[in-house]
Amino acid sequence: MQILKKAILTGIWFAVLTFPIMVVKVDHIEGKMVWRWENAGYIAIGAALLSLVWRYLLERKAMRRRQEELAIREPSLWNKILRDPKLIRTGLLILLLLMLILPALSSTYHINIIATALIYVVLALGLNIAVGLSGQLVLGYAAFYAVGAYAYGLANHYLGIGFWAMLPVGGIIAALAGILLGLPVLRLRGDYLAIVTLGFGEITRLIIQNWSSLTRGPGGISGIAKPGFFNFSMADVAVSSVYIYYITLALAILTIFVVDRLKHSRVGRAWQALREDEIASEAMGVDTMRTKLSAFALSSMWAGFAGVLMATKTTFINPNSFTFMESALILSMVVLGGMGSIWGVVLGAVAIILLPEYLRAFSEYRMLIFGAIMVAMMVFRPQGLIPPQFRRYEIPDYLKKKSAGTPEGAKEGN
Amino acid sequence: MHPVLQASGLSMVFGGLRAVNSVDLCVRDGEIVALIGPNGAGKTTFFNCITGIYTPTEGQIRLCRPKTHGGGNDSGTVLNGFRPSRITKLGMARTFQNIRLFPNMTVLENVMIGMHCRTRAGILGALFRPPSVRAEEKLVIEKSYSYLEAVGLQSLYSERARNLPYGDQRRLEIARALAAEPFMLLLDEPAAGMNPQETIALQELIRTLRSQYNLTVLLIEHDMGLVMSLSDRIYVMEYGTKIAEGTPMEIGHNPRVIKAYLGEDFNA
Numbered sequence: 129m130q131i132l133k134k135a136i137l138t139g140i141w142f143a144v145l146t147f148p149i150m151v152v153k154v155d156h157i158e159g160k161m162v163w164r165w166e167n168a169g170y171i172a173i174g175a176a177l178l179s180l181v182w183r184y185l186l187e188r189k190a191m192r193r194r195q196e197e198l199a200i201r202e203p204s205l206w207n208k209i210l211r212d213p214k215l216i217r218t219g220l221l222i223l224l225l226l227m228l229i230l231p232a233l234s235s236t237y238h239i240n241i242i243a244t245a246l247i248y249v250v251l252a253l254g255l256n257i258a259v260g261l262s263g264q265l266v267l268g269y270a271a272f273y274a275v276g277a278y279a280y281g282l283a284n285h286y287l288g289i290g291f292w293a294m295l296p297v298g299g300i301i302a303a304l305a306g307i308l309l310g311l312p313v314l315r316l317r318g319d320y321l322a323i324v325t326l327g328f329g330e331i332t333r334l335i336i337q338n339w340s341s342l343t344r345g346p347g348g349i350s351g352i353a354k355p356g357f358f359n360f361s362m363a364d365v366a367v368s369s370v371y372i373y374y375i376t377l378a379l380a381i382l383t384i385f386v387v388d389r390l391k392h393s394r395v396g397r398a399w400q401a402l403r404e405d406e407i408a409s410e411a412m413g414v415d416t417m418r419t420k421l422s423a424f425a426l427s428s429m430w431a432g433f434a435g436v437l438m439a440t441k442t443t444f445i446n447p448n449s450f451t452f453m454e455s456a457l458i459l460s461m462v463v464l465g466g467m468g469s470i471w472g473v474v475l476g477a478v479a480i481i482l483l484p485e486y487l488r489a490f491s492e493y494r495m496l497i498f499g500a501i502m503v504a505m506m507v508f509r510p511q512g513l514i515p516p517q518f519r520r521y522e523i524p525d526y527l528k529k530k531s532a533g534t535p536e537g538a539k540e541g542n
Numbered sequence: 543m544h545p546v547l548q549a550s551g552l553s554m555v556f557g558g559l560r561a562v563n564s565v566d567l568c569v570r571d572g573e574i575v576a577l578i579g580p581n582g583a584g585k586t587t588f589f590n591c592i593t594g595i596y597t598p599t600e601g602q603i604r605l606c607r608p609k610t611h612g613g614g615n616d617s618g619t620v621l622n623g624f625r626p627s628r629i630t631k632l633g634m635a636r637t638f639q640n641i642r643l644f645p646n647m648t649v650l651e652n653v654m655i656g657m658h659c660r661t662r663a664g665i666l667g668a669l670f671r672p673p674s675v676r677a678e679e680k681l682v683i684e685k686s687y688s689y690l691e692a693v694g695l696q697s698l699y700s701e702r703a704r705n706l707p708y709g710d711q712r713r714l715e716i717a718r719a720l721a722a723e724p725f726m727l728l729l730d731e732p733a734a735g736m737n738p739q740e741t742i743a744l745q746e747l748i749r750t751l752r753s754q755y756n757l758t759v760l761l762i763e764h765d766m767g768l769v770m771s772l773s774d775r776i777y778v779m780e781y782g783t784k785i786a787e788g789t790p791m792e793i794g795h796n797p798r799v800i801k802a803y804l805g806e807d808f809n810a
Contacts, residue, residue: 393663404646405643405645422665
């Protein structure tokens with residue numbers, strides 16, 4: 129009842145607020161005012177309904193939290209699926225097979241879109257190392273992407289170096305750029321770090337844009353070579369799209385594998401400790417400077433790989449591909465998917481790239497829908513689509529038995 | 543007995559405030575030493591200086607590995623200017639007054655972080671997982687579990703640290719500090735917020751841990767019962783300066799301490 133009352137009030141309030149723009153209209157030709165009262169009604173009803181849904185969802189969220197505190201809530205079906213390793217493994221296997229035979233099933237158009245999505249998967253997973261795992265908010269990630277893309281673009285344009293040689297080199301150059309950025313900002317935290325990385329991103333883009341003699345400025349570099357297959361070059365567009373699709377898929381799988389291994393390692397644990405509490409991790413013997421630098425370097429390295437791939441896929445790069453919007457887009461993939469969660473980030477990247485592609489019908493409202501989804505996600509599911517799962521370490525049984533035998537292990541002494 | 547931790551003439555100045563003023567302190571091998579004083583006396587600042595979180599304005603800190611932990615006869619290392627991680631690696635670990643666990647990591651992972659400075663696996667090791675890295679990882683899990691056993695938290699190893707009750711969080715901090723394999727353990731108000739039974743259990747735990755791991759302990763504490771029965775010696779600070787040192791008996795009868803700490807009219 130309370131909710132209903134508030135919703136009605138919200139509706140009236142919105143109707144009043146929008147009165148000047150929605151109701152009053154000056155008809156210039158006739159020279160008189162037009163009063164569109166019906167618009168106020170629509171606004172009121174619409175706002176009231178939205179408010180009702182919003183409040184209902186908030187209420188439900190609060191209730192869930194209460195239940196969680198009392199620990200009476202069964203894990204939801206979704207969570208049950210996520211926790212069943214067998215189901216996950218079969219699901220992933222089917223997905224992998226689908227991805228492998230996809231070129232046989234669909235057109236070049238779809239292959240290209242999905243390859244783009246996979247490049248963003250690599251980017252988002254790379255950013256996830258810095259933001260999700262190590263808690264270092266980097267807002268200029270597109271700069272490293274640009275470094276990779278331009279490394280290949282320039283090397284190919286001036287020196288004629290091929291894709292396969294530049295793929296690792298582009299990654300390494302981007303990693304060096306990451307360290308270059310990392311060194312001066314080691315002591316910065318949170319907001320300050322975010323601002324500095326934001327600045328770094330813009331500086332990189334402006335350098336590329338204005339250093340015309342080298343980078344050809346805003347015009348960009350065109351005619352970048354497609355990857356060769358041993359000594360054959362791929363001339364046919366369709367064939368080369370499929371080839372690039374497979375390269376991208378392989379890189380995405382490699383990224384997932386590498387990030388997963390890193391996450392569950394000594395280095396990954398140190399990253400997470402850094403995210404949780406920098407002072408405590410330093411006091412526990414984690415060298416936070418080295419840890420941060422390694423996170424920056426690895427994170428930007430994947431951006432470098434993705435950049436090289438992007439350059440070869442589009443065969444054309446210019447500074448406009450690496451604006452702040454690009455960084456924000458990649459960051460939102462990480463946040464939407466679930467910071468620190470590998471599969472969440474993959475899903476976030478795929479969703480953010482594919483949904484707009486396949487929702488072209490609503491293209492006018494794309495940014496509006498995108499914004500609304502982000503707000504709703506942050507309110508109702510701030511942990512992301514798939515929140516990070518906690519690793520359950522296996523404790524060998526002989527250790528457990530020992531502690532069961534003596535009520536307090538501490539009493540044994542030595 | 544061999545001095546393990548020695549601070550001489552240690553001062554910490556923040557702007558115009560002398561939070562710690564020329565304090566001398568010496569902790570010998572195997573001792574439990576308490577640092578007490580009213581709120582704002584500079585105890586935690588002193589801790590932060592010797593653990594490298596602050597760089598002291600004046601004075602010297604010297605840490606010396608005792609023979610029981612494989613140390614030699616040298617006069618130790620001067621810690622001034624060292625980063626906290628380096629000091630921890632040298633063998634001095636601490637807990638925090640306002641608990642600083644890694645809330646979104648599991649209890650076991652929290653302890654595993656403590657072992658970070660005693661292990662070596664790097665990025666390539668993480669990627670390729672050679673047998674040496676696997677063996678190290680297994681050892682880390684086993685040892686971390688044994689530290690959890692030492693403080694009695696083994697059954698909660700897969701919980702998230704943030705979900706632990708307050709007293710358990712304090713004990714987890716101790717386990718995490720133990721995992722860094724220190725010879726010198728610094729506890730900043732370990733009994734804060736604990737009820738009397740928990741405090742007594744904690745007292746027992748600190749004693750057991752000291753003998754089990756051959757530890758030297760320096761602790762800040764407000765609970766006088768715990769301080770009096772646990773410590774071998776006590777240092778008292780007020781307004782940044784050391785006003786007394788001695789055995790619990792001496793401190794209990796020191797008129798200046800009684801006045802500073804317990805108020806004018808208190809009769810010991």
